[in-house]
Amino acid sequence: MxxxxxxxxxxxxxxxxxxxxxxxxxxxxxxxxxxxxxxVRGLLDFIDRLVKDHHPDDLVACMDADWRPAWxxxxxxxxxxxxxxxxxxxxxxxxxxxxxxSPQVPVIEAVLDAxxxxxxxxxxxxxxDVIGTFTARARGPVDIVTGDRDLYQLVDxxxxxxVLYPLKGVGTLQITDEAVLREKYGVDGAxxxxxxxxxxxxxxxxxxVPGVGEKxxxxxxxxxxxxxxxxAAVDDPKARLTPTQRKRLTEAHPYLAVAPKVVRxxxxxxxxxxxxxxxxxxRDPDAVRELAARWGLGGSLERLLTTLAR
Numbered sequence: 001m002x003x004x005x006x007x008x009x010x011x012x013x014x015x016x017x018x019x020x021x022x023x024x025x026x027x028x029x030x031x032x033x034x035x036x037x038x039x040v041r042g043l044l045d046f047i048d049r050l051v052k053d054h055h056p057d058d059l060v061a062c063m064d065a066d067w068r069p070a071w072x073x074x075x076x077x078x079x080x081x082x083x084x085x086x087x088x089x090x091x092x093x094x095x096x097x098x099x100x101x102s103p104q105v106p107v108i109e110a111v112l113d114a115x116x117x118x119x120x121x122x123x124x125x126x127x128x129d130v131i132g133t134f135t136a137r138a139r140g141p142v143d144i145v146t147g148d149r150d151l152y153q154l155v156d157x158x159x160x161x162x163v164l165y166p167l168k169g170v171g172t173l174q175i176t177d178e179a180v181l182r183e184k185y186g187v188d189g190a191x192x193x194x195x196x197x198x199x200x201x202x203x204x205x206x207x208x209v210p211g212v213g214e215k216x217x218x219x220x221x222x223x224x225x226x227x228x229x230x231x232a233a234v235d236d237p238k239a240r241l242t243p244t245q246r247k248r249l250t251e252a253h254p255y256l257a258v259a260p261k262v263v264r265x266x267x268x269x270x271x272x273x274x275x276x277x278x279x280x281x282x283r284d285p286d287a288v289r290e291l292a293a294r295w296g297l298g299g300s301l302e303r304l305l306t307t308l309a310r
Contacts, residue, residue, distance in 0.1 A: 006139045006140045007056075007057025007058060007140050008054070008055065008056045008057050008058070008140060008141050008142075008143065009056065009057070009058045009059075009060070009134065009135075009138045009140060009141070009142045009143070009276065010050065010051075010054065010056035010058065010059045010060070010142075010143045010144075010145060011060050011062055011130075011131045011134055011135065011142065011143070011144050011145065012047070012050075012059070012060065012061045012062060012145050012146075013062060013127050013128070013131060013144070013145060013146035013147070013148055013151065014043075014061045014062060014063055014064075014108075014119075014127060015063070015064050015067070015127060016127075016146050016147040016148050017043055017046060017145065017146070017147065017166075018039045018040075018042070018043045018101075018104070018105070018108055019039075019101070019147070020042075020147050020166055021038065021039045021040075021041075021042025021043045021045075021046060022038055022039035022042065022098065022100075022101045022104070024042055025038035025039070025041060025042035026038060027100060029041055029042075030296070031294070031295045031296040032293075032294075032295075032296050035103065035295070036100045036104065037104060037107065037295050037296060037297065038104075039101055039104045039105075039108065040104050040107050040108050040111065040295060040297065040300075041297060041300040043108060044111065044297065044300040044301055044303075044304050045300050045303070045304075047059075047117070047304060048300070048303045048304040048307050050145060050164070051278070051304075051307050051308065052307050054143055054164070056143065056278055057140075057277070057278060058118075058276040058277055058278060059117055059118065059276065059278050060117075060118045060119075060120055060130075060134060060274070060276050061112050061117055061118065061119045061120070062120055062121070062127040062130040062131050062134070063109075063119060063120065063121030063127055063130070064121060064126050064127045065092075065121035065122050065123050065124070065125060065126075066092040066123060066124050066125060066126065067080070067092065067095050067126060068080045068083075068084070068092060068093055068095070069092075069124050069125060069126060070124070071124065072261075072262045075258040075259075075261060075262050076205070076206065076207075076255070076258060076259065076262050078205040078206070078207065079204065079205045079206065079262060080095075080204055080205050081205050082205060083095055083096050083205075084096065085097070107291070107295055110287070110291055111288075111291050111295075111297070111301065113283070113284070113287075114282060114283060114284045114287035114288045114291055115279060115282050115283065115288060115301075115304070115305070115308070116279030116281075116282055116283030116284075117278075117279060118274045118275060118276045120134075120271060120272060120274055122269050122270060122271065122272070125266060125269050126265075128148070128150060128151060128265045129265050129266035129267075129269050130269055130271070131144055131146075131151060131154070131265065132154060132265030132266055132267045132269070133266065133267050133268060133269040133271055134271070134276075135154050135161055135267070136267035136268075137271075140160070141159075141160030141161070141162075142154075142159070142160065142161045142162070143162060143163075143164055144161070144162070144163045144164065145163075145164045145166075145173075146163060146164075146165065147165065147166050149165070149192075149196075150193075150196060150201075150204075150263070150265070151163055151265070152176060152181060152185075152189060152192040153189055153190070153192040153193040153196070153263075153264065153265065154189060154265065155176060155177060155178055155181060155188070155189030155192070156178075156189050156190075157177055157178045157179075157189075161189070162175060162176055162177050163176040164176070185214065185218055186218035186219075186221070186222060187218060187221055190226075191221050191226065193260070193263050193264045194217075194221055194226055194227040194230075194260075195214065195217045195218060195221060196263055197227070197256070197259040197260060197262075197263040198212050198216075198217035198220065198221075198227070198230075199212060199213055199214045199216075199217045206259070206262070206263065207255060208255075209248055209249060209252040209255070209256070210248055210251075210252070211244065211245075211248050212245075212248060212249075216245075220245070223240065224239075227256065227260065230249065231249070231253075231256065234246055234249045234250055234253075278308065279308055280308055280309055281308075281309065282305065288301070288305070
């Protein structure tokens with residue numbers, strides 16, 4: 001549930017952004033006790049710039065309540081397997097995260113909560129799924145801010161859905177619409193998920209179809225429309241597939257049968273009731289002051305609060 005959002009909604013792929021902030025801001029940026037706060041301050045600076053430059057009416061920091069959902073792993077066991085630091089019999093596996101980043105995540109969450117920026121994560125779902133569901137329910141334009149190209153699948157010019165993709169650190173954004181996708185990949189937003197599952201993605205443990213890279217996948221989609229059209233062509237001896245392509249796609253059929261559910265973001269996540277309106281004043285001023293002093297957030301937090309108050 002969420003209030004009716006008709007203005008510009010900005011959705012943050014929060015983990016993607018604080019990872020980029022962590023690697024983009026020197027770890028010499030520290031709290032008074034010497035703890036690194038480079039990811040915290042980098043993320044706050046990034047949110048400040050996003051609000052200044054793009055003027056959202058509503059803002060949600062979407063979180064990974066489960067970065068590797070069991071229902072995806074059950075379909076493709078290799079899904080993100082190489083990023084598992086510790087297998088947990090009950091609850092989500094622990095993700096491999098730099099030692100000095102992990103302690104900053106609770107600080108980020110506490111600061112967002114104190115400022116009043118909506119923060120949403122849903123058990124058994126990734127942030128991508130939360131973003132997909134907010135996007136499906138929004139009645140106005142949507143800006144998705146992420147360093148993860150998987151979310152290109154949500155780009156939709158007709159609905160005003162675009163992806164703001166950081167090209168260098170968090171300072172330069174690529175405004176990704178369907179024209180950009182067609183130029184770079186030969187597909188529109190709706191076709192990007194099929195392109196991604198065909199070519200595979202080693203960073204997510206998705207094998208793809210052996211021998212089918214990005215260009216071949218784009219050509220197949222241009223010829224046959226979508227994954228369903230490609231699979232129908234495999235069964236049609238008159239379809240214009242090379243013998244090698246037909247063989248590879250046939251052999252990959254078990255993977256192709258389950259990959260769409262893994263690769264496509266969910267749009268039916270049970271969202272909690274949340275006020276997504278951009279906060280003009282801090283939700284908890286006392287907590288903001290305490291966090292600013294404890295973690296030495298200084299100018300980063302002050303700039304964000306000033307921008308939100310405008």
